[in-house]
Amino acid sequence: MKLRRTRLYIPGNNPHLVENAGLYGADAVILDLEDSVPITQKFDARILVKYSLQNVNFGVSEKWVRINGIGTPYWKKDLEEILPYCDVINLPKVESLDDVDTADQEMSLIEDKNGIEPRKLVPIIETVKGLKNAREIATHPRVVALAWGGEDLTADLGIPRKKALILDYVRAEIVLAAKAEKKQALDTVFSDVRDMDALYQYAQRARYMGFDGIGVIHPNQIEVVHRAFRPTEEEIEEARKIIEAAKEAEREGKAVISLNGRMIDPPVVERARKILALAEVD
Amino acid sequence: MVEAGTHEKGDVFVSIEDGKREVIIKSKLERLYGEAIRDTVEELTRGIEAKIIVEDSGALDWVLRARLEAAIRKYGGEKV
Numbered sequence: 001m002k003l004r005r006t007r008l009y010i011p012g013n014n015p016h017l018v019e020n021a022g023l024y025g026a027d028a029v030i031l032d033l034e035d036s037v038p039i040t041q042k043f044d045a046r047i048l049v050k051y052s053l054q055n056v057n058f059g060v061s062e063k064w065v066r067i068n069g070i071g072t073p074y075w076k077k078d079l080e081e082i083l084p085y086c087d088v089i090n091l092p093k094v095e096s097l098d099d100v101d102t103a104d105q106e107m108s109l110i111e112d113k114n115g116i117e118p119r120k121l122v123p124i125i126e127t128v129k130g131l132k133n134a135r136e137i138a139t140h141p142r143v144v145a146l147a148w149g150g151e152d153l154t155a156d157l158g159i160p161r162k163k164a165l166i167l168d169y170v171r172a173e174i175v176l177a178a179k180a181e182k183k184q185a186l187d188t189v190f191s192d193v194r195d196m197d198a199l200y201q202y203a204q205r206a207r208y209m210g211f212d213g214i215g216v217i218h219p220n221q222i223e224v225v226h227r228a229f230r231p232t233e234e235e236i237e238e239a240r241k242i243i244e245a246a247k248e249a250e251r252e253g254k255a256v257i258s259l260n261g262r263m264i265d266p267p268v269v270e271r272a273r274k275i276l277a278l279a280e281v282d
Numbered sequence: 283m284v285e286a287g288t289h290e291k292g293d294v295f296v297s298i299e300d301g302k303r304e305v306i307i308k309s310k311l312e313r314l315y316g317e318a319i320r321d322t323v324e325e326l327t328r329g330i331e332a333k334i335i336v337e338d339s340g341a342l343d344w345v346l347r348a349r350l351e352a353a354i355r356k357y358g359g360e361k362v
Contacts, residue, residue, distance in 0.1 A: 015345040016292030043362070044286045044352045051348035073362050 003027045003281060004145060004184055005213040005229045006222050007064060011036035013045035015052070022058035024219040025226075029061040033078050034068050034092050042074050046081045053085035064122070066090040070102055079106055084114045088144070093152070094123035095130040100140045107142070120144045122186070126152035131170060134177035145184035145212070148174045168209075175210035189215035196224050203228030231275045239272035239279075246272075286352035287341075294341035296353040301333040309338035319346060326350045332357065 008026035010017050012033045021029045031052065037045045053063060063086045067078035071093065083089070091103050100123060111118055121142040125134050126149035138146055148170060154161040161167075171187065178185035187206040190199050203225045206214050213229065216222055231239070245259040246269045257264040283299035305327070307319055319338055326347065327334055341349070 013288075014290065014293075015341060015348075016290065019292065019342065019345075043356065043360070044349065047286075047352045047355075048345070048348045051344045051351075055342075055344035077362055 001184065002062065002144075003213075003278075004062070004186060006216050006225045007186065007213065008061070008216050008219065008222065009036070009066075009189070012049045012065075013037050013041045015048060018048070018052045019056055022056060022061055024222050025059065026061050026216065026219075026222050027213065028064050028088070029058050030064040030066050030090055030215075031086075032066045033074070033082075034066050042068070046074075046078055050081045050085060053082060062087045064088040064090050066092060066124075069093040070099055075103075076106055079103075079110055083107060083110045083119055084116050086119065088120045088122055090122050090124060090147070092124045092149070093126055093130070094137055095127055096133045097136045097140060099123070100137055100143060104140065104142050118142065122147055124149050125174060126150075127156045128153070131173060134173060135180065138177045138181040138183050143181075143183060145186050146174050146178040147186040147215070148188055150188045171206075171209050171211070179210060184212040185210060187211040187214040189217050190221070191217065193218040193221065196220070199224050200228050226281075229278065230281075231279050235275050236279045239275040242269055242272040243276065284353055284356040286356065287345075287349035289337065289339055291339055292341060292345065293339050294346050294349050295337040295339075296349045297335045298327075298330070298353050298357045299333045303331050304333045306333070306335045307338070308336070311338070311340060318343070322346050323350065327354065330354065330357070 004027050006026045007028040007030050008021060008024065009030050009032055010021045012031045018031060031049045033045050033049060049065060065082050065086045067089060068074035069092045094100060103121065107119060122145045123137055123143060124147045125131055134146060137143065150161055150167065153170065154164045175185040190202045192198060199221055203214055207229050214225055216225060241259055242264055245264060246257050249257040257269065283297055285297045287293050287295045289295050305323055307316060307323065309316060309319060319336065322343060323334065323336055327350065
């Protein structure tokens with residue numbers, strides 16, 4: 001499965017930032033056509049993003065575009081212009097499976113017209129209704145991950161974000177909805193770009209909550225988040241022992257894997273494999 | 283008149299207005315890149331009978347092309 005520990009947001013109408021976006025080694029770069037682009041610049045930004053996808057070297061980063069939501073007059077134009085050149089569409093304010101179907105149908109039309117492979121979709125859950133329907137939204141075959149947005153969601157609830165007590169529940173729900181469908185779960189951004197210790201704690205907490213990555217808004221955040229998502233030495237050591245025990249059981253034709261007198265279930269072996277794979281990155 | 287782009291670093295501002303064909307290019311790097319900018323502008327705006335002003339703030343060629351396309355399409359009537 002593709003690593004998506006970091007996705008770096010870049011305002012889509014700023015050529016200087018777009019040009020450099022691939023230099024920092026984020027797992028994904030999101031060229032934004034939504035909130036960071038004023039209405040008067042939507043047209044220009046869409047064309048700039050199209051050209052950048054064709055001309056800029058984004059390095060190892062997967063190329064995402066956050067288009068405008070399906071309740072706006074822009075989203076179809078966004079897709080028409082940029083879909084052939086990006087890897088993933090990030091769709092904001094998704095509230096139902098119908099919303100995903102609507103986007104999916106439009107994407108299929110453009111893909112057929114251009115003779116290209118189906119692009120992936122990552123819906124952003126940022127309303128109460130969207131949260132309620134997250135489990136259904138995650139079932140769509142085009143969806144590879146669920147992301148969520150805190151500002152809009154707390155605004156929808158009418159509570160200040162910094163004091164919101166519901167956010168751990170929201171996070172758990174996003175993780176459960178995504179993981180039940182074997183999709184990735186992506187946490188929202190950490191907005192204080194100066195406090196790297198707090199960012200590390202935030203990212204590590206996201207990892208232990210079950211998320212596969214978080215959003216980043218500054219290149220300096222990338223290395224810290226990648227470090228936070230790296231398994232600890234203890235976890236790596238434990239995983240190595242489990243894999244060794246599994247290999248030994250296989251060699252000896254045993255149906256049951258045991259380590260230090262403890263029975264190891266298949267999901268534990270699978271988790272150990274994931275930990276070692278994650279540890280080998282970078 | 284239509285406009286595209288900005289005056290920010292690494293960008294270029296393009297305006298097109300009705301009138302006799304005229305291409306005006308302003309760039310701080312005119313001595314180095316003036317000719318290349320003019321070639322791209324002439325190539326993309328060929329046949330457009332209008333006054334075209336390009337104010338460059340150090341844009342790369344792909345940025346210039348994107349801003350010209352945006353301005354030309356808006357001049358042609360596209361809105362959303």
